[in-house]
Amino acid sequence: ETGVTQTPRHLVMGMTNKKSLKCEQHLGHNAMYWYKQSAKKPLELMFVYSLEERVENNSVPSRFSPECPNSSHLFLHLHTLQPEDSALYLCASSQDRTGFANEQFFGPGTRLTVL
Amino acid sequence: GQSLEQPSEVTAVEGAIVQINCTYQTSGFYGLSWYQQHDGGAPTFLSYNGLDGLEETGRFSSFLSRSDSYGYLLLQELQMKDSASYFCGSDKLIFGTGTRLQVFP
Numbered sequence: 001e002t003g004v005t006q007t008p009r010h011l012v013m014g015m016t017n018k019k020s021l022k023c024e025q026h027l028g029h030n031a032m033y034w035y036k037q038s039a040k041k042p043l044e045l046m047f048v049y050s051l052e053e054r055v056e057n058n059s060v061p062s063r064f065s066p067e068c069p070n071s072s073h074l075f076l077h078l079h080t081l082q083p084e085d086s087a088l089y090l091c092a093s094s095q096d097r098t099g100f101a102n103e104q105f106f107g108p109g110t111r112l113t114v115l
Numbered sequence: 116g117q118s119l120e121q122p123s124e125v126t127a128v129e130g131a132i133v134q135i136n137c138t139y140q141t142s143g144f145y146g147l148s149w150y151q152q153h154d155g156g157a158p159t160f161l162s163y164n165g166l167d168g169l170e171e172t173g174r175f176s177s178f179l180s181r182s183d184s185y186g187y188l189l190l191q192e193l194q195m196k197d198s199a200s201y202f203c204g205s206d207k208l209i210f211g212t213g214t215r216l217q218v219f220p
Contacts, residue, residue: 002157033208042119043158043202043210090157106157 004107023091031097117141119211137203
């Protein structure tokens with residue numbers, strides 16, 4: 001266990017559905033991240049939150065909407081997704097966001113399938 | 116922009132030594148990290164090189180040469196449990212495509 005939990009672990013949704021992914025970290029970290037991991041592709045950074053403020057948004061389509069209500073919780077709200085959005089969505093946290101020297105702790109991911 | 120390249124797959128036998136390379140095209144690069152990910156598991160941090168040279172952590176070592184835009188992860192005394200994917204990443208949170216290591220008995 002890394003101290004980062006994600007729910008649900010698996011999700012199947014239709015293109016018209018609305019769903020949310022949840023991430024919780026129990027490490028007292030100040031930065032949280034959403035990544036997309038697709039087969040044969042590099043891990044893609046989607047969003048970065050530092051002290052509950054979004055500090056980075058890597059040109060992610062608006063059908064993905066993050067929310068960080070406090071430093072321990074991070075959500076990814078999904079609506080009108082496309083089949084190509086099917087992937088493993090990973091949440092991570094680090095002590096702060098001063099660069100990669102800060103070890104990132106990843107959750108187990110949510111395997112999302114869009115039909 | 117940045118891009119990091121790794122071999123897609125490496126195979127080795129138990130007890131052997133294997134080197135996984137990572138070459139990068141980048142601007143404003145400061146350091147390189149390595150992560151391990153078992154099938155169905157979360158990526159776990161292995162090491163970070165903020166300076167040129169070799170960093171050793173038990174059976175795993177990592178090397179960086181910024182003048183050559185190159186780094187590698189060295190795994191010694193391979194064990195079956197080392198079978199996993201390994202990926203490098205920059206401090207801009209750009210990652211390589213990952214190298215799948217298969218260790219055979």
